[in-house]
């Protein structure tokens with residue numbers, strides 16, 4: 860199974876600035892069995908409060924520099940991080956995650972090819 864790590868700001872609709880990926884996408888990914896979490900510069904307390912506010916059960920919340928810890932928590936998975944900055948790309952590379960850019964790449968199409976929809 861695949862792990863999907865979502866950056867928040869510039870990536871998700873609840874970010875600042877808002878990104879293209881809706882919370883419906885996040886919920887659908889969870890429903891489809893992906894291991895879903897958030898990976899952001901936002902403090903863990905902020906991330907956890909955000910998911911509690913929206914009633915979404917994330918499997919992990921990590922700071923960007925700790926993305927590699929997700930590999931340890933969920934071994935033998937494949938790994939994807941979606942974010943909007945060069946830092947996201949660098950952290951994904953360092954943690955050996957695939958990377959999709961949430962603005963420059965057609966991330967909605969990418970998610971739909973994984974069977975994840977925002978409807």
Ligand SMILES: [Mg+2]
Nearest residue numbers: 866868869943
């Ligand atoms: Mg961001």
